[in-house]
Amino acid sequence: AHLTNAQAPEPVFNYDEAKVGTYKLPNPLTSNTGKPVKTRADWENRRAELIQLFAENVYGQTPKQTIKLRFQTTAVDSSALNGLAIRKMVSIFFVDYPQVPSIDVLLYLPKSKKVAPVFLGLNFCGNHCVTTEADIPLSTRWMISGAVGEAAVNNRNGEPRATEKFRGMQARRWPIEMIIKRGYALATAYYGDIEPDHPQGWRSGIRSVLGDTTKADNWGAIGAWGWGMSRILDYLQTEPRIDSKRVITIGHSRIGKAAVWAGAQDDRFAAVISNESGEGGAALSRRWYGETVERINTSFPHWFCGRYKTYNKNVANLPVDQHELLALIAPRPLYVASANDDQWSDPKGEFLGAVNAEPVYRLYGKTGLGTATFPALNQSVGQTVRYHDRTGKHDVTDYDWEQYLRFADELVR
Numbered sequence: 515a516h517l518t519n520a521q522a523p524e525p526v527f528n529y530d531e532a533k534v535g536t537y538k539l540p541n542p543l544t545s546n547t548g549k550p551v552k553t554r555a556d557w558e559n560r561r562a563e564l565i566q567l568f569a570e571n572v573y574g575q576t577p578k579q580t581i582k583l584r585f586q587t588t589a590v591d592s593s594a595l596n597g598l599a600i601r602k603m604v605s606i607f608f609v610d611y612p613q614v615p616s617i618d619v620l621l622y623l624p625k626s627k628k629v630a631p632v633f634l635g636l637n638f639c640g641n642h643c644v645t646t647e648a649d650i651p652l653s654t655r656w657m658i659s660g661a662v663g664e665a666a667v668n669n670r671n672g673e674p675r676a677t678e679k680f681r682g683m684q685a686r687r688w689p690i691e692m693i694i695k696r697g698y699a700l701a702t703a704y705y706g707d708i709e710p711d712h713p714q715g716w717r718s719g720i721r722s723v724l725g726d727t728t729k730a731d732n733w734g735a736i737g738a739w740g741w742g743m744s745r746i747l748d749y750l751q752t753e754p755r756i757d758s759k760r761v762i763t764i765g766h767s768r769i770g771k772a773a774v775w776a777g778a779q780d781d782r783f784a785a786v787i788s789n790e791s792g793e794g795g796a797a798l799s800r801r802w803y804g805e806t807v808e809r810i811n812t813s814f815p816h817w818f819c820g821r822y823k824t825y826n827k828n829v830a831n832l833p834v835d836q837h838e839l840l841a842l843i844a845p846r847p848l849y850v851a852s853a854n855d856d857q858w859s860d861p862k863g864e865f866l867g868a869v870n871a872e873p874v875y876r877l878y879g880k881t882g883l884g885t886a887t888f889p890a891l892n893q894s895v896g897q898t899v900r901y902h903d904r905t906g907k908h909d910v911t912d913y914d915w916e917q918y919l920r921f922a923d924e925l926v927r
């Protein structure tokens with residue numbers, strides 16, 4: 515679903531490997547002043563520099579102030595999913611900003627007495643769409659149209675809202691029973707709770723009260739969604755059934771971009787999973803293939819900071835590239851996944867993002883991906899950093915989850 519504009523020619527994208535051309539990636543192990551980064555202590559300083567560079571040039575600054583949160587449990591079912599799980603619904607309120615909508619968290623927990631590691635991921639179409647369980651309230655918030663192949667229906671004010679048809683429509687992407695049976699919890703919330711995904715969406719979300727819209731490095735929607743993930747983590751740290759040292763953040767596509775940026779900034783996340791995050795996520799920006807910086811900034815002007823647009827025709831001047839974002843996850847486990855029919859996300863560019871994060875993992879005595887050879891289809895490769903390119907389209911499938919569960923069993927548990 516790419517936006518078209520009848521007046522202006524659409525900024526180009528490219529599916530021709532021969533046209534990718536050459537590019538030189540910035541070295542994550544060279545400081546802003548040109549000094550080589552040799553030790554972990556050097557890297558900790560460099561890490562802070564890189565976060566700042568991504569904030570100034572790509573995603574915008576994440577506000578640093580701690581804001582007062584109130585967690586309110588709205589429902590508990592100790593026999594959800596036919597008795598398999600405990601289900602909780604918890605709303606996160608912003609005490610000093612009552613006008614900002616709550617983040618409504620849906621949490622499924624295994625019934626075991628042990629604390630559970632948890633996958634935390636935002637969803638595209640409301641908590642009611644990740645499961646067919648009928649007692650999940652239908653989200654009343656602004657709803658993206660077409661996200662589940664269903665059109666949202668306009669309310670009286672002409673704003674799109676979910677209908678009953680949305681219920682369970684993305685349940686296939688959230689194999690909750692499989693996750694629970696493997697001993698993990700799942701926490702999710704609707705990304706539109708944090709910010710509705712359109713250019714004016716910031717006016718009703720957290721960016722209406724935090725940040726500074728006059729600045730070229732004011733945060734964008736991706737920054738806000740990532741910030742929201744950290745607030746859900748704040749809540750999970752108070753949940754006695756959760757092992758809050760084992761929170762794995764996962765995200766698909768635009769939400770994958772947010773998940774990686776969240777994991778890069780907030781090292782309380784134990785591991786990060788990027789499912790087809792593509793441009794502005796795991797894929798190298800300098801590799802001119804699939805979606806491009808210019809294209810994404812044109813289709814989705816609200817996702818990144820204003821300054822990012824100055825690189826539209828000038829990607830070589832970006833002081834960072836996305837392998838450095840992935841390197842910010844080090845030494846924590848990272849999974850980068852692509853799909854072969856999703857060339858828009860540039861599988862090879864995502865793979866090369868992971869490959870070029872290697873030196874930072876090495877600094878910690880870890881093997882990252884440990885290979886620079888693009889794997890065969892449906893083959894999971896790597897060590898602390900893993901990668902696969904599965905067959906099929908832009909989606910989250912059982913195949914993807916099977917790899918993520920194995921990755922979590924081996925590296926997070």
Ligand code: GTR
Pocket residue numbers: 515516766767768769792793805810813
């Ligand atoms: C596309 C966008 C991608 C990706 C995707 C999605 O239209 O160009 O960058 O974010 O949407 O979120 O599904």
